[in-house]
Amino acid sequence: xxxxxxxxxxxxxxxxxxxxxxxxxxxxxxxxxxxxxxxxxxxxxxxxxxxxxxxxxxxxxxxxxxxxxxxxxxxxxxxxxxxxxxxxxxxxxxxxxxxxxxxxxxxxxxxxxxxxxxxxxxxxxxxxxxxxxxxxxxxxxxxxxxxxxxxxxxxxxxxxxxxxxxxxxxxxxxxxxxxxxxxxxxxxxxxxxxxxxxxxxxxxxxxxxxxxxxxxxxxxxxxxxxxxxxxxxxxxxxxxxxxxxxxxxxxxxxxxxxxxxxxxxxxxxxxxxxxxxxxxxxxxxxxxxxxxxxxxxxxxxxxxxxx
Amino acid sequence: xxxxxxxxxxxxxxxxxxxxxxxxxxxxxxxxxxxxxxxxxxxxxxxxxxxxxxxxxxxxxxxxxxxxxxxxxxxxxxxxxxxxxxxxxxxxxxxxxxxxxxxxxxxxxxxxxxxxxxxxxxxxxxxxxxxxxxxxxxxxxxxxxxxxxxxxxxxxxxxxxxxxxxxxxxxxxxxxxxxxxxxxxxxxxxxxxxxxxxxxxxxxxxxxxxxxxxxxxxxxxxxxxxxxxxxxxxxxxxxxxxxxxxxxxxxxxxxxxxxxxxxxxxxxxxxxxxxxxxxxxxxxxxxxxxxxxxxxxxxxxxxxxxx
Numbered sequence: 001x002x003x004x005x006x007x008x009x010x011x012x013x014x015x016x017x018x019x020x021x022x023x024x025x026x027x028x029x030x031x032x033x034x035x036x037x038x039x040x041x042x043x044x045x046x047x048x049x050x051x052x053x054x055x056x057x058x059x060x061x062x063x064x065x066x067x068x069x070x071x072x073x074x075x076x077x078x079x080x081x082x083x084x085x086x087x088x089x090x091x092x093x094x095x096x097x098x099x100x101x102x103x104x105x106x107x108x109x110x111x112x113x114x115x116x117x118x119x120x121x122x123x124x125x126x127x128x129x130x131x132x133x134x135x136x137x138x139x140x141x142x143x144x145x146x147x148x149x150x151x152x153x154x155x156x157x158x159x160x161x162x163x164x165x166x167x168x169x170x171x172x173x174x175x176x177x178x179x180x181x182x183x184x185x186x187x188x189x190x191x192x193x194x195x196x197x198x199x200x201x202x203x204x205x206x207x208x209x210x211x212x213x214x215x216x217x218x219x220x221x222x223x224x225x226x227x228x229x230x231x232x233x234x235x236x237x238x239x240x241x242x243x244x245x246x247x248x249x250x251x252x253x254x255x256x257x258x259x260x261x262x263x264x265x266x267x268x269x270x271x272x273x274x275x276x277x278x279x280x281x282x283x284x285x286x287x288x289x290x291x292x293x294x295x296x297x298x299x300x301x302x303x304x305x306x307x
Numbered sequence: 308x309x310x311x312x313x314x315x316x317x318x319x320x321x322x323x324x325x326x327x328x329x330x331x332x333x334x335x336x337x338x339x340x341x342x343x344x345x346x347x348x349x350x351x352x353x354x355x356x357x358x359x360x361x362x363x364x365x366x367x368x369x370x371x372x373x374x375x376x377x378x379x380x381x382x383x384x385x386x387x388x389x390x391x392x393x394x395x396x397x398x399x400x401x402x403x404x405x406x407x408x409x410x411x412x413x414x415x416x417x418x419x420x421x422x423x424x425x426x427x428x429x430x431x432x433x434x435x436x437x438x439x440x441x442x443x444x445x446x447x448x449x450x451x452x453x454x455x456x457x458x459x460x461x462x463x464x465x466x467x468x469x470x471x472x473x474x475x476x477x478x479x480x481x482x483x484x485x486x487x488x489x490x491x492x493x494x495x496x497x498x499x500x501x502x503x504x505x506x507x508x509x510x511x512x513x514x515x516x517x518x519x520x521x522x523x524x525x526x527x528x529x530x531x532x533x534x535x536x537x538x539x540x541x542x543x544x545x546x547x548x549x550x551x552x553x554x555x556x557x558x559x560x561x562x563x564x565x566x567x568x569x570x571x572x573x574x575x576x577x578x579x580x581x582x583x584x585x586x587x588x589x590x591x592x593x594x595x596x597x598x599x600x601x602x603x604x605x606x607x608x609x610x611x612x613x614x
Contacts, residue, residue: 095496189402191519193539212498213520214534225611227521227532232500264614304532305612307571 007119008050008073010253012039013139014129014242015109016053016063016077020089021281023096023236031282032063033088035129035152038239041283042246042273044070045294046254049246050120052076052139054112056084066283075117083108096237097211116142125253127245128172130154133164140171148258150174150249152241158184170202174263176245178209191216192223205260207248207267209241215271217264224264229275229301236281240274243286247273272297314426315357315380317560319346320446321436321549322416323360323370323384327396328588330403330543338589339370340395342436342459345546348590349553349580351377352601353561356553357427359383359446361419363391373590382424390415403544404518423449432560434552435479437461440471447478455565457481457556459548465491477509481570483552485516498523499530512567514555514574516548522578524571531571536582536608543588547581550593554580579604 014036020029040049050073057079067074087105092098114135121144128136128151136151143149149172157165158181165185169175175198179191188194191208195218198206205219212234214227247270252262272294279285321343327336347356357380364386374381394412399405421442428451435443435458443458450456456479464472465488472492476482482505486498495501498515502525505513512526519541521534554577559569579601586592 190539190541192537196539210520213517214532216534216537223537223611224614225521225534225537226614227523227534230499230523230530230532232497232503234497261614268614304530305614307531307533307568307575307612 007122009047009123010043010125010127010249011050011052011076011116011120011123012036012043012127012129012246012249013052013114013116014039014127014131015086016051016055016059017086017088019238019282020087020102021236021238022091024093025235026281028236028281032066033238033282034086035242037067037283038242038277038286039127039129039246039249040067040072041070041286042243042270042277043250043253044072045273045289045291046247046250046269047125049073049250050076050117050123052114052116052120054078054080054108054114056080056108059085066287070287076114076120078112078115080108080112083110090238092237095212096234099238114139124148124256125249126150127249128152128168129242129245130157133157133161133168136168137164137171140168148173148252150176150245152176152245153181153185155181155184166201169198172203173258174205174207175203176207176209176241176248178211178241182206182208205263207263209244211237211240215244215267217260217267219260222260222264224267226267226271227305229271229297230304231275231279234278237278239277239282239286243277244270244274247271268298268301269294272301314429316354316430317350317432317434317556318357318359318383318423318427318430319343319350319434319436319553319556320359320421320423321346321434321438322393323358323362323366324393324395326545326589327394327409328543328545329398331400332542333588335543335588339373340545340589341393342549344374344590345549345584345593346434346436346553346556347374347379348377348593349550349577349584350557350560351379352580352596352598353554353557353576354432356380356557357383357424357430359421359423359427361385361387361415361421362393363387363415366392373594377594383421383427385419385422387415387419390417397545399544402519403541406545421446431455431563432556433457434556435459435475436549436552437464440464440468440475443475444471444478447475455480455559457483457552459483459552460488460492462488462491473508476505479510480565481512481514482510483514483516483548483555485518485548489513489515512570514570516551518544518547522551522574524567524574526567529567529571531574533574533578534612536578536604537611538582538586541585544585546584546593550584551577551581554578575605575608579608
């Protein structure tokens with residue numbers, strides 16, 4: 001961990017990984033991945049981001065440089081001297097609507113207990129990427145007075161730590177979750193009913209990610225739908241959800257905005273950022289993006305949804 | 308066939324059927340169904356509709372009255388004295404995203420060759436519901452000077468009459484098709500690429516219906532997305548696509564509008580009308596709908612898609 005740094009606008013606690021990815025268009029091994037990686041690079045277009053995570057001794061400086069080049073504050077990136085970096089290997093087939101996990105080597109993640117640098121604890125915007133809900137609770141306990149905290153999760157925790165997950169949910173402002181997970185967590189087979197039921201669990205809003213079918217926002221007063229950006233070619237969907245979250249949270253942190261209506265507008269940015277991510281492997285497209293290209297797609301996106 | 312009538316704003320050529328439907332919420336036998344039935348009742352909220360189809364001697368007056376009560380002109384509804392009405396039987400499971408056909412008894416449809424009443428041939432708006440493309444061509448040959456002709460189709464014809472289908476496609480203004488069919492007909496596995504490829508086949512616009520995921524419009528200059536109306540309970544999805552088409556075409560015919568931008572707005576109405584259809588079996592909900600309820604959901608729909 002580096003010495004104390006200034007307080008970022010936005011802190012993400014998540015994974016930094018080596019990915020092996022197979023899609024109908026190609027195969028890549030040991031590429032830079034992980035929820036916190038995609039999230040922070042996506043968010044870096046809008047706000048100053050601090051990353052909390054862990055890597056092993058095998059994590060190369062070249063990958064670290066990718067994050068630094070995007071202004072990501074790595075004061076919260078621990079290097080575990082006794083282990084290897086988290087490694088995920090997966091395959092997508094056909095229309096690539098689903099990742100088939102081949103192997104997951106947790107490695108250094110197995111014993112990781114995130115400790116936020118002092119400066120990070122004061123961050124106004126915080127994203128808890130998918131991890132054990134007990135770890136998410138320990139991060140919540142470290143925060144001083146956040147303005148907006150949003151969490152992600154996955155089926156594993158819904159299956160084995162459901163009650164603990166509801167504890168986290170009651171303490172955050174927002175939940176981002178995919179459609180199958182929203183149904184599983186709520187016990188509702190209808191997605192609209194599922195989103196509404198999850199809002200009753202405490203958060204001000206729930207964003208349901210539907211992959212190529214876009215996203216929904218649910219709140220007590222609002223229901224909002226956005227399609228995904230229309231792409232005639234998807235190369236690798238890995239990181240789409242985390243990039244979307246990074247775009248949403250980055251936009252909100254950059255604008256210092258927290259209202260539900262701001263979150264709806266932020267989803268436009270999240271959607272556009274995610275569309276760059278899936279246009280190539282790893283950060284090859286997202287990492288090379290400039291603000292003009294981004295604004296151009298935001299304009300196209302607005303036309304796409306306006307009758 | 309009845310004697311000559313006045314020219315409707317909108318003519319639909321399609322099926323009138325008895326349906327047996329099984330969904331997770333219930334089971335109904337011998338209910339009123341068919342593409343032309345759903346279409347014409349949906350469209351009747353906006354325009355004067357003429358129906359072209361065939362039924363058998365077994366078709367009851369009570370069903371005929373449902374259509375008449377909605378002002379549907381039945382001058383083009385033939386009664387075949389030698390046969391029974393078309394009968395479809397299907398089942399939906401889980402999230403009801405797909406109909407599983409149990410039986411299809413074509414009956415009087417087997418020998419049906421639609422002859423449009425003289426007054427119908429002058430109709431400015433025409434919808435060719437799913438049927439053999441050769442029949443669709445024969446209907447096109449009977450039209451005098453339509454302003455807007457839109458067609459539907461299904462996988463069967465894509466598999467066995469592909470070239471004939473492309474012949475029809477080159478002669479119509481618009482195509483409405485579901486997502487799997489759009490991919491099959493175009494040979495593209497990406498839906499955006501599929502929609503664009505189909506526009507190249509001749510029509511001014513292609514509307515791809517994605518069920519609970521809403522719809523897309525493709526034209527040479529425009530790409531437009533609309534979610535489906537957010538319902539927390541679906542009773543029976545049968546007729547959703549035909550009701551959507553009826554709402555779209557009814558709105559256009561009622562407004563005498565044909566531009567692509569009008570079609571985008573019309574999709575809002577189609578979406579709303581379809582949401583009533585799926586809220587109960589057969590026409591139980593759609594048939595009882597008044598214009599206020601409809602306008603209320605159109606307003607809700609606009610808010611639903613506005614950031």
